[in-house]
Amino acid sequence: MQPKALVTGAPGWLGTRLTEALLSGFSMGPVVQEKEPVRVAAAPGSATAELRALGAQVIEADLRHPLPAELCAGIDTVFHCAGVVHPGRIEDLYTLNVEGTRRLLDAAIAAKVRRFVFVSSNSPAGLNIDGSRLMTEEDPPRPYLGYGLSKLQAEWLVLDAHRAGRIEAVVLRPCWFYGPNQPERQTRFFRMIQGGHPIVFGKGDNLRSMSYVDNTVQGMLLARSVERAAGEIYWITDRRPYSFIEILQTVGKLLDVRVRPRYLPKISCDVARFCDSIIQMTGMYSQDMHVAGELAASIAVSIDKAKEQLGYAPEIELEEGMRRSIEWCRAQGYAI
Numbered sequence: 001m002q003p004k005a006l007v008t009g010a011p012g013w014l015g016t017r018l019t020e021a022l023l024s025g026f027s028m029g030p031v032v033q034e035k036e037p038v039r040v041a042a043a044p045g046s047a048t049a050e051l052r053a054l055g056a057q058v059i060e061a062d063l064r065h066p067l068p069a070e071l072c073a074g075i076d077t078v079f080h081c082a083g084v085v086h087p088g089r090i091e092d093l094y095t096l097n098v099e100g101t102r103r104l105l106d107a108a109i110a111a112k113v114r115r116f117v118f119v120s121s122n123s124p125a126g127l128n129i130d131g132s133r134l135m136t137e138e139d140p141p142r143p144y145l146g147y148g149l150s151k152l153q154a155e156w157l158v159l160d161a162h163r164a165g166r167i168e169a170v171v172l173r174p175c176w177f178y179g180p181n182q183p184e185r186q187t188r189f190f191r192m193i194q195g196g197h198p199i200v201f202g203k204g205d206n207l208r209s210m211s212y213v214d215n216t217v218q219g220m221l222l223a224r225s226v227e228r229a230a231g232e233i234y235w236i237t238d239r240r241p242y243s244f245i246e247i248l249q250t251v252g253k254l255l256d257v258r259v260r261p262r263y264l265p266k267i268s269c270d271v272a273r274f275c276d277s278i279i280q281m282t283g284m285y286s287q288d289m290h291v292a293g294e295l296a297a298s299i300a301v302s303i304d305k306a307k308e309q310l311g312y313a314p315e316i317e318l319e320e321g322m323r324r325s326i327e328w329c330r331a332q333g334y335a336i
Helices: 014-022 048-054 090-110 146-165 186-194 213-225 244-254 266-281 287-291 304-310 318-331
Strands: 005-008 026-028 031-033 040-042 059-060 075-081 113-118 167-172 175-179 199-201 210-212 231-237 260-264
Touching: 005 014, 014 026, 014 048, 014 213, 026 213, 031 260, 048 090, 048 244, 075 090, 075 213, 090 113, 113 146, 113 213, 146 167, 146 287, 167 199, 167 213, 167 287, 175 213, 175 318, 186 244, 186 318, 199 244, 210 213, 210 318, 213 304, 244 287, 244 318, 260 266, 266 287
Parallel strands: 005 040, 005 075, 040 059, 075 113, 113 167, 167 231, 175 210, 199 260
Antiparallel strands: 026 031
């Protein structure tokens, strides 16, 4: 059977889980996804043996270069999950996140794809100005440094194509991903908590919206099927934000560790953010500095629009999602 769905970003975290959900079937909230064939656009040289074993049709495609003509042929929906979060150099953000999206979007339009679902980020919206007020889709963008600006520019490309009548497009904004198949940076976070003395900037009462991977998959499948979603932006996260301390304590409980944080003044986070901005102005990038710069900030959003318009109903919350994450890590042989 000819695949009708194209997924980018596999064998990455979200792209792989979405591919599994499409191939094997998936049920959550209002979504009942029957098994269907999937085409995956995989970066040349990436590890695709597992995807092929699952039954995915894999086409090597480098979004930084001209794409194979057959990539979007016969496709109804493109799920664009690929992107770079922590680059080697700042220019890499724009090469892949912006120009790569432009290249894929043009290929989808040329192939008469019906709908383009773009997975963006919280970074185009920036940080909460008021920690007591959840951000909404109607708030003006305040992109957070280079990554935020690159994802915002990609959003503009996608929505401009929709407004021009070239393709139906939906933008989804998940927040901090978590769940099985996590990358090394998330495992490092667990190990930091396992040590018993994680660093907390400020009081740890800042709020963070998080997106368990299967909740995000539900949102993506709804974005594909709900007619009124075309041309819209949606926050796709867990039901509620969590305080940073709650996140640490929840993971500590699951790891059977008593968490006694090392508190540093909030200004330390502000200094890290300033240093991060200076480093990025030189074209370079420091992952540790970037992460430290936003740890005391609130990034908390409302999913009311997604619930009302898409029927989005996330079922997994922090403790269960982190339990599954930890179980996956242990199954991979990680010492946590």
